Amino acid sequence: MRKIILSASVSLDGCFEGADGGLDWHLVDDELHTHFNDQLRGMSAFLMGRVNYELMARVWPDADADPSSSGPEAEFAGIWRETPKIVFSRTLDRAGPDATVMREVDPEAILELKRRPGGDMSIGGARLAARFRQHDLIDEYRVYVHPVILGRGRPLFEPSDDRKPLALAGTHTFGNGVVLLHYKSD
Known part of the structure; x- marks a missing residue:
């Protein structure tokens, strides 16, 4: 069965984005971006909320045509174009040609997606991840802790009464200090 993998960058104090919604504190250098590409290259789908999809769709479809893009950034542009997207939105009627819109997180529909053949699926966005967590649909968590304390911002995981035991599958420290x-889910 395919897995759903949450990959997210957070500050040391657990923020997914800054108080102003900014991500300018992310320390994504060529080493880390290459790692992201290696992790995402084999995914059968990107599962995304509307906001995350629209942000990504503004940058990545033609980033490899931008001469200022680094090698890993240009490589990711191709990965972005080639990977199907499932966008969860109540307001979008349709998304790009490579994207399917789903209105809600229906656990049975998601389990059916997981049973289909193909590579694992990557989920992005804190709000969407929270909805998937409510239904225990996330199989792996890859949390990239950046060496910065924001003090304020939106946490990756909102307060919840749900306890979820996890098993450590590994750690890695990057040259820029990101860990x-x-x-993996038990």
Whole structure:
């Protein structure tokens, strides 16, 4: 069965984005971007909320045509174009030619997606991840902790009464100080 993998960058104090919604504190250099590409290249789908999809769709479809793009950035543009997207939105009627819109997180529909053949699926966005967590649909967590304390911002995981035990699958420290914490669901 295919897995759903959450990959997210957070500050040391657990923020997914800054108080102003900004991500300018992310320390994504060529080493880390190459790692992201290696993780995402084999995914059968990107599962995204509308906001995340629209942000990504503004940048990545033709980023490899931008001479200022680094090698890993240009490579990701191709990965972005080639990977099907499932966008969860109540307001979008349709998305790009490579994207399917789903209105809600229907656990049975998601389990059916997981049963289909193909590579694992990557989920992005804190709000969407929270809805998937409510239904225990996330199989792996790859949390990239950036060496910065924001003080304020939106947390990756909102307060919840749901406890979820996880098993450590590995760690990795990148040259820029970012640490990957990789966990699997029990």
